[in-house]
Amino acid sequence: MxxxxxxxxxxxxxxxxxxxxxxxxxxxxxxxxxxxxxxxxxxxxxxxxxxxxxxxxxRHPFHVAIENWQHDLNIGSIVRTANAFAASAVHIVGRRRWNRRGAMVTDRYQRIEHHEDVEGLVVWARSEGLPIVAVDNTAGSVPVDAAPLPERCVLLFGQEGPGLTEAAIEAADAHVAIRQFGSTRSINAAAAAAIVMHEWVRVHAPDVPPAPPAG
Structure with missing residues (x-):
């Protein structure tokens, strides 16, 4: 320093x-x-x-949803990453208030939606015809790089530590996990979100250029 x-x-x-x-x-x-x-x-x-x-x-046609039951510090960082990858919107599921520190004010430029619970998210996703992809290393999940993520979808992430709730896992249409080779059970939630969002971009927007220069 x-x-x-x-x-x-x-x-x-x-x-x-x-x-x-x-x-x-x-x-x-x-x-x-x-x-x-x-x-x-x-x-x-x-x-x-x-x-x-x-x-x-x-904005890209994928959405990011985050369960918010413990005021997780990672939520702000996930919002910042969603902004960087031009996600269509970020959906906060659970508590309306969330820790914005990690967002570095990018939430001002990113669409943020709120749902009281997982059921509310599901109702909204079904109305939009969007499959929900749960991201967690739970039984039955497949490596996120093993098959392309849906182009239009909701990427659903859980809290740091406990991961996704049972309600979220049951509501999901697909389950993916990130390949790991070390001793830790899981990686940081914000890091996991960044990996999965980049995987979506790698598959569905490989030739999309960044924002053009200002004219």
């Missing part, structure tokens, strides 16, 4: 230099003061509303 004598690196960019660009997407405060947010360069100086509007048509 840097000491008090070492210079602190600034994230992002400072105030806009020169004549300000014209258009609705630009945020006057960011242009004047600089943009230190955790956003890709394309979105520097854009307003939050403009970023969300630009993301909407490029």
């Amino acid at each position: 840097p000491t008090d004598d070492e210079p602190q690196l600034e994230v992002g960019v400072g105030p806009w230099q020169g004549a300000w660009p014209e258009g609705d997407r630009w945020d006057p405060e960011l242009l004047a003061d600089g943009d230190r947010r955790n956003v890709v360069d394309r979105y520097r100086y854009w307003s939050m509303e403009a970023i969300v509007a630009d993301l909407e048509p490029r």
